[in-house]
Each structure stands twice: as structure tokens, then as C-alpha cells.
Amino acid sequence: MAQRGDHNKPGHLLRLEKLAIKTGRSCTVAGELEYARTVLQKAADYNGLLQTLQANLPSEELDACKRLETEYLILRLVLAWKEDRLDVADYTYEKLLGCQNPNDPVSAENLADSCFEIGKDLTAKKNFSLAPKWLERAYESINTQNLEQLSREAIELRLTISQALVRAYLNTNTADGFQKAEDHVRYIESGFGDKLVVLLLRLELLLSSPAEVFDSNAYASVLRRMISSLDISDSSFNLMIHHIRKLDDKSPSLGSSVLDEFIVSRVLPTQHDPWVERAVVLRTQMATTHRETLETIQALSTIFDRLVWKRVDASFSQGELDITEKWCHDRGMASDCLRHISEASSDDPQYLYACCVDAQEAEDKLCAIEALRQLIQKCECSCPEAVNLPALLRIVIRLQTSLMNDQVQAQADGLHSLIEDLCQVFEGVVTAIQRDPRDKEGNKLFTVQELDWFCKNAYNLGLKNIRIWQPRQNIRILQCCLSIISKYPQDIPAQAADDLSLRAMFCHFLMATTLIALARSEDNVEAQLQDYLMMRNHxxxxxxxxxxxxxxxxxxxxxxxxxxxxxxxxxxxxxxxFLYSMLRKIINEIFLLEKFDNEKLAKYLRCLLKVMLASDPEHPLKIMEDICRLVKQCAESQQPIPPQEVEWFTTTAFNHGVDLYGVNEDELSKQWIAHALTLAHYHQDGGDLERELQKRQISLNWDSE
Known part of the structure; x- marks a missing residue:
């Protein structure tokens, strides 16, 4: 052990204290508490010596001294808990508050993690009086930090602590505990929105309320939010069914209503038979178990109507027309409408309009839409000249928009499914425009006037419903608007071109701001990467x-x-x-594999360089340094980087160097040109590329006035 004296330099003491803390942590984790106590006493001694030297320490060593003192106290806190001495742990925690640097996110994360483990242990031991206190300390420690400075693991820890804290409040079985749980859930809802874990906490809170004051409407509202936001899978399907059953026990009518929405908007579109079967069987059981009313019968009828139409779509798409006709026997009007129009050989589209009129007179817009959509498919596949396709698509869009507005005003279920259908029709419009259909005389069917109608309607729908539709639905409809804008001829009047450009800018702006919100709240890394990439493109x-x-x-x-x-x-x-950090992580992991694929690694590096080329100069330059190192190493092995990839890296580096030369960034230009020449040296072309670049380099007069 170090002794007091002038020979004890601060640097030596810092290293000794750091080693003692590291050893003490290992002993604590291994359960060797006696050894841990002894080693931490050594750390305390070193810390005491450093305290006497603090007045003369430079700022860097002073910061290190304070950081080590915080780590030491956190470890003391954990040791006291492990020894079941919570009074000492309390004392140590209060001491920590006095010495901890409030701007040190690493220490804050370590303290939060330690307090969380204590609170979790107390909960497991059913010590419901003390568990909330330690979980509150955990949350307070991490929540005082700037979220941008926290690691991804720390942000996830923050949400995990919230879950444990809400449950700890509820476990107290007191009115005060319930209120604290309610306040905390409301607080994290404001920050995390419709994250699944937050919605599940809200459901748990509602289930904890006394049966006589259970809020069925609130429970149903949370389930509807889940339906709108979750990615459907076996686990999420089972989760929804579980909670719908719970709601059915409390309020059969609301349970049926939520299940109807789940079936129509999420289950049926998957066409996954096991899910459809389980959901429909449950819906039938719910209808037959409880007292029947006109409303429940009508709701069940609607579900079965949807099922019938799904079977009609499947049979029709497979060319099984006899089976299709049998499935449609209870919707004779739609079947007759479709048959009459498809069998008509005349170019006169009056049959189509007659079908729409018949359906609307029967007040069955849904039936008319389904029939017309099937007709569109038939016309596109076999007889495009039989009807005016743009007119047909306009009729369908008008009917769907009318039906959607009816649902919005009535706040009815199934709105999500209708919006999905409308987005699909507009995407079909884009596909049809790209095919450039023409009439018998060779004239375009999608004239400028038609493009105007579809473009304006897509834009207005996206703008009008920006707060009603789900974000990804808004992105889809605005993307349709952009795709249509790209198909206008080049010779339109200047004023029209300016208007389209302005509309395109607003589409890009709305989509970019929507995508960043989605990316920030997305848990799936692959989807998050895609959202950020799309955002940057817009x-x-x-x-x-x-x-x-x-x-x-x-x-x-x-x-x-x-x-x-x-x-x-x-x-x-x-x-x-974000893209730089994630792609960098992927590339590093590939590089560490024993048998990594050089070609795949080169492609990842190409993607990373493309993404970062326009960012701060240091980032792409570091990537290019890694590329040069990799190409050189692999050239000396039996698996060199493919020549086409080396050529791409070389020309990209040289061209970027020339671009920098053009804006008088001479030092950066030199570095990029040097990297290009290094890469050209390893290009397997007999030195041709290297000699060509050396010739071009001569024309670059750096540092010249």
C-alpha cells in the first residue's frame, strides 16, 4: 500500500485507486464480499491521500479523482446492499449526492443501474415499502441527464426502471401509491408516446383499479392505440387476444368492438389463416355468450361480410370464377355489377357508372368499391381499352374518400383499413401512370389534366389528414404525390412547373419531419436505419x-x-x-469474423462512404483511411478486394479530392488525392489507373494564389 509522503505522486495514486475499484467490483460480482470489503478499504485509503493533494492537482487529474471517488462510493453502496445493510447503503447514497458530478452520464448510469438492482431485489423479497424509494433514486439519477448524452443501453434502462417503479407503486396497495403510478405513467406517455411497453403499463394501471371503478372505455382506447401501432406477429397477436378477453370480461360490447377493429384492420389483411380462424372463433364465442342486440348482430354480420370478400378476392385472383360466384351469392348486387361490366364489349363506360349508381342507391359504398377494384384489375390484365382507366380510378377514389369521411365523422371502427385501401388505390394509380397506357389512337390516357387531378387529391388528402392518419399512411400518400409529379411532361408552362416544384418541396418537408419522428421512436434497428435513409433522401x-x-x-x-x-x-x-455509427458497428462486427466476406465488407464500406461523404470532413476521411488499410492488407492475402470495388473507391477518392481543390480546401484535397493514389497502386490493372491519376495530379496547383 502507498504511504504518505512526497513520493506518492497523484498519477500513481489514481492508478492504484482505479485498480482497487476494479478488483473490488470483480469480488462483489463473484460474491466474495469479504475480499471486496478489504480491497475497497485500500481504495478508500488511496482516495484519502488524493484528497490531501486536490488543491494542487491540475484540472484533468482533479476530474479523474472525483470520478474515481464516485465509482468507489457506488461500489460501496452495492456492497452494503449485498451485506443486507441498507442503512449504510442509505448513508452512502446521500454521500454520493454530495460528490457526484451532475454532468457525468457514465456515473449517473452506473448509479441508476445499482439503485435499480437494489429496488428490484427488494421487490422480489416483497419489501414493498422500500422498493419504490430505491427505484425512484434509480430513475432520478438517469432522468436528470441529457438524453442525447446517454447510451442506447441507458435509454432502455430508463424505460425498464419506469416499468419496475410503476409496479412497485401498485404493489404498495395504497391510494398514494396508485396516484404515483398514474402520475408516472402519464409522464412517460408524454415522452414515449405509443410505445408498446408504455401502453402495457397503462393497461396494468387500469387493471389495478377497483372493479367498481374500472374504466372500460379507457382500457378500450389503449387497446385501439396498440392496434394502430404494433407490428403484428405471433407474440403481439396473442398479447392482443389476451387483453381483449380481459376487456370482454368487464365490458362485452367494448370487447367486441375492439376485436372487430383488430380483425378488420390488422388480422384480415395478413391473410394468415391461423390468426383469422382464432380471432373469428373468439368473436363468435363473444357474440353467442352475451345477450344479443341488433348492434351485435350487425357488427358480426360486417365481420363475416369482410371475410366473404377476402375469399372472393382470393378465388378471383386464382381464376376460380365458379367458386367466386358461389362466395358472392349473399352479395348478388356486387356480383351482378361486376359480371355485367366485365362482359360488356362496348367502349362506352356507362355500364361502370350504372354499377356505381346502383350500389349508392342501395347505400352500399363498400360493395361498389370492391366491385370496381376487381374491375380495374380485370381491365388492366385483359381489356385496357374497354373503359377509361383514369375515370374508373377517380370514381373509386371518390367513393373511398366519401366512405372514409363518413367513418371519421362517426368515429367508427375500421378507419385504418379504409385508409390502407385508399393508399393502395393511389399506389395503383402511380403504377398505371408508369405503364403509360394509351387509347386506340395512341393518345395518352393520363393527360396533364388527369395528372393534375390525382396529384392534387393525393397532396390534399395527405395535408388534410396529417393529424388523423397514421404517420406511415401519410408518407405513402405523399410519396404517391411525388411519384405523380415526376411523371409530368417537360414542356408544361413555367407557372405550372413552379407550382409543382413548390408542392414537391412541401411533400419532402412533411415526409422528412414525419420520418425523423418515426426513426426516433422506432425499436427495430433495421426499420430505424431505413427511416433515417428515407428522411435524408427527402x-x-x-x-x-x-x-x-x-x-x-x-x-x-x-x-x-x-x-x-x-x-x-x-x-x-x-x-x-446515426447511420455512420450503426453502419460502422456493422462493419466492425463483420471485420472481426474469422471468415468474413471481403466482397460484402467492401460493399458495406461503399454504402458507409456514400452516406457520410457530405458530412463533417473527419468522418469520411476516417472511413477512407480504413478502406486503404483494408485494401492493402487484403492485397497481400489470398482474398484481395474485388478489382471493381477498388476502382470505385479510387475514383471516388480522387474525384472528391478534386471537388475539395475546387473550393480551396487544399489540405483536405491533398489527403484525398493521396488516398486515391494509394488505392490505385493496389488496383490489379498493371498500373494503368495509377499512372493516369498521377498525370491528372500534376494539374492540381495546391496553395497557389
């Missing part, structure tokens, strides 16, 4: 449109759009950093 689209139209804008519009661009560029930087 930001680039906005920037390109704005740059092209900047000279034609008035000052007010110019200021507004440039302000929007500045907001988007902040989002773009966030996306670039």
Missing part, C-alpha cells in the same frame, strides 16, 4: 428543388423555405451521425 429532394427555384421565389417564400431547409439540415446531420 431532405436532399427539398434542397435540390429549392436550389432550382430560388431565383423565381418572392422574398417571403424564399425566407420561409430557407428556414424550413435549416430545420431539415439539423435533422440531416442527426441522420448522418
Amino acid at each position: 431532405i436532399k429532394g427539398f434542397d435540390t428543388e429549392l436550389e432550382a427555384r430560388l431565383d423565381t421565389l418572392d422574398e417571403v417564400s424564399k425566407d420561409d423555405l430557407q428556414m424550413k431547409l435549416s430545420t431539415l439540415l439539423v435533422f440531416d446531420f442527426e441522420g448522418a451521425i
Whole structure:
């Protein structure tokens, strides 16, 4: 052990204390508490010596000293808990509050994790009086930090602590505990929105209320939020069925209503027979177990109608027309309508309009829509000249929009499914426009006037329903608008082109802001990466449109759009950093594999370089350094990087160096050109590429005035 004296330098003492803390942590984890206590006493001695030297310590060593003192006290806290001395743990915690650096996220995360383990252990031991106190300390420690400085694991820990804390409050079985649980759930709802774990906490809270005051409407509302937000899988399907059964026990009518929405909007579209069968059997049981009313019979009838139409779609798509006709026997009007139109050989579209009129007179818009959609499919496959396809699509969109508005006003179930159908029709419009259908005289069916109608309606639907539809539905409809804009001819009037450009910019802006919100709340890393990539593409689209139209804008519009661009560029930087970190992690993991695929690794590096090339110079430069190192190492092995990849890296580096030269970034330009020449040296072409680049390098006069 170090003794007091001038020879005890701060650096030596810091290393000794750090070693003692590390050893003490290992002993504590291994359950060797006696050894841990002895080693931590050594750490305390070193800390005491450092305390006497603090007045003369430089700021860097002073920070290290305080950080080690915090780590020591956290470990003391854990040791006291392990020894079942919670009074000592309390004392140590209070001491920690006095010395902990409030701006140190690592220490805050360690303290939160330790307090969480204590609270979790007390809960397991049914010590419901003390468990909330330690879980509150855990949450307070991590919640005081800036979320942007916390690791991903720390953010997940924050949510895990919240779950445990709510349950600990409820376990107290007191009115005060219930109120605290309610307040905490409301607080995390404001931060996390419709995350599944938050919604499940809300359900748990509602189930904990006394039976006589159980809020069935609130429970149903949470389930509807779950239906809208969850990704359907075997586990999520079972979870929904479990909670719908619980709601059915409390309120049969609401249970049936929620199950209907689940079946129509999420289960039927999957066409996964086991899920459909289980959900429909449960729905039938619920209808027959409870007292029947006109409303329950009508609701059940609607579900079976939907099932019938799903079978009609399946039979029709497989060409089984006899079976299709038998399935449609209870919806004779739709079957007759479809048969009469499909059998008509005339070019006159009056038969189509007659079908719509008949269906609307019967007040069955859904029937008319289904028949017309099947007719569209038939016309596209076999007789495109039989009807005016754009007119047919406009009729379907008008009917669907009318039906959707009826559902919105009545706040009825099944709205999600109707919106999905409407998005699919617009996506079908885009596909049809891309095929460029023409009449017998060779004239385009989708004229500029038709493009105007579909483009404006897609844009207006997205804008009008931005707060009603789900975010991904808004993205789909606005993407349709952008796709239609891209199909306008080049010779349209200048004013029309300016209007389309402005509409495209607003689409890009709305989609980018929606995508960043989705990316921030997404748990699935693959989906999160895709959201950030799409967001960056739309930001680039906005920037390109704005740059092209900047000279034609008035000052007010110019200021507004440039302000929007500045907001988007902040989002773009966030996306670039996230994509860089994630792709970097993937590449590092591939590189560490014993038998990694050089070609696949090169492709990942190409993607990473493309993503980061426009960001801060240091990031793409680091990637290029790694690429050079990799190409050199692999060239000396039996698995060199494929020549086409080396050539792409080489030309990209050289061209980027030339671009930097053009904006007088001479030092950066030199580095990129040097990397290009290094890569060219390892290109297996007999030195041709290297010699060509050396010739071009001579023309670059760096540092010249």
C-alpha cells in the first residue's frame, strides 16, 4: 500500500485507486464480499491521500479523482446492499449526492443501474415499502441527464426502471401509491408516446383499479392505440387476444368492438389463416355468450361480410370464377355489377357508372368499391381499352374518400383499413401512370389534366389528414404525390412547373419531419436505419428543388423555405451521425469474423462512404483511411478486394479530392488525392489507373494564389 509522503505522486495514486475499484467490483460480482470489503478499504485509503493533494492537482487529474471517488462510493453502496445493510447503503447514497458530478452520464448510469438492482431485489423479497424509494433514486439519477448524452443501453434502462417503479407503486396497495403510478405513467406517455411497453403499463394501471371503478372505455382506447401501432406477429397477436378477453370480461360490447377493429384492420389483411380462424372463433364465442342486440348482430354480420370478400378476392385472383360466384351469392348486387361490366364489349363506360349508381342507391359504398377494384384489375390484365382507366380510378377514389369521411365523422371502427385501401388505390394509380397506357389512337390516357387531378387529391388528402392518419399512411400518400409529379411532361408552362416544384418541396418537408419522428421512436434497428435513409433522401429532394427555384421565389417564400431547409439540415446531420455509427458497428462486427466476406465488407464500406461523404470532413476521411488499410492488407492475402470495388473507391477518392481543390480546401484535397493514389497502386490493372491519376495530379496547383 502507498504511504504518505512526497513520493506518492497523484498519477500513481489514481492508478492504484482505479485498480482497487476494479478488483473490488470483480469480488462483489463473484460474491466474495469479504475480499471486496478489504480491497475497497485500500481504495478508500488511496482516495484519502488524493484528497490531501486536490488543491494542487491540475484540472484533468482533479476530474479523474472525483470520478474515481464516485465509482468507489457506488461500489460501496452495492456492497452494503449485498451485506443486507441498507442503512449504510442509505448513508452512502446521500454521500454520493454530495460528490457526484451532475454532468457525468457514465456515473449517473452506473448509479441508476445499482439503485435499480437494489429496488428490484427488494421487490422480489416483497419489501414493498422500500422498493419504490430505491427505484425512484434509480430513475432520478438517469432522468436528470441529457438524453442525447446517454447510451442506447441507458435509454432502455430508463424505460425498464419506469416499468419496475410503476409496479412497485401498485404493489404498495395504497391510494398514494396508485396516484404515483398514474402520475408516472402519464409522464412517460408524454415522452414515449405509443410505445408498446408504455401502453402495457397503462393497461396494468387500469387493471389495478377497483372493479367498481374500472374504466372500460379507457382500457378500450389503449387497446385501439396498440392496434394502430404494433407490428403484428405471433407474440403481439396473442398479447392482443389476451387483453381483449380481459376487456370482454368487464365490458362485452367494448370487447367486441375492439376485436372487430383488430380483425378488420390488422388480422384480415395478413391473410394468415391461423390468426383469422382464432380471432373469428373468439368473436363468435363473444357474440353467442352475451345477450344479443341488433348492434351485435350487425357488427358480426360486417365481420363475416369482410371475410366473404377476402375469399372472393382470393378465388378471383386464382381464376376460380365458379367458386367466386358461389362466395358472392349473399352479395348478388356486387356480383351482378361486376359480371355485367366485365362482359360488356362496348367502349362506352356507362355500364361502370350504372354499377356505381346502383350500389349508392342501395347505400352500399363498400360493395361498389370492391366491385370496381376487381374491375380495374380485370381491365388492366385483359381489356385496357374497354373503359377509361383514369375515370374508373377517380370514381373509386371518390367513393373511398366519401366512405372514409363518413367513418371519421362517426368515429367508427375500421378507419385504418379504409385508409390502407385508399393508399393502395393511389399506389395503383402511380403504377398505371408508369405503364403509360394509351387509347386506340395512341393518345395518352393520363393527360396533364388527369395528372393534375390525382396529384392534387393525393397532396390534399395527405395535408388534410396529417393529424388523423397514421404517420406511415401519410408518407405513402405523399410519396404517391411525388411519384405523380415526376411523371409530368417537360414542356408544361413555367407557372405550372413552379407550382409543382413548390408542392414537391412541401411533400419532402412533411415526409422528412414525419420520418425523423418515426426513426426516433422506432425499436427495430433495421426499420430505424431505413427511416433515417428515407428522411435524408427527402431532405436532399427539398434542397435540390429549392436550389432550382430560388431565383423565381418572392422574398417571403424564399425566407420561409430557407428556414424550413435549416430545420431539415439539423435533422440531416442527426441522420448522418446515426447511420455512420450503426453502419460502422456493422462493419466492425463483420471485420472481426474469422471468415468474413471481403466482397460484402467492401460493399458495406461503399454504402458507409456514400452516406457520410457530405458530412463533417473527419468522418469520411476516417472511413477512407480504413478502406486503404483494408485494401492493402487484403492485397497481400489470398482474398484481395474485388478489382471493381477498388476502382470505385479510387475514383471516388480522387474525384472528391478534386471537388475539395475546387473550393480551396487544399489540405483536405491533398489527403484525398493521396488516398486515391494509394488505392490505385493496389488496383490489379498493371498500373494503368495509377499512372493516369498521377498525370491528372500534376494539374492540381495546391496553395497557389
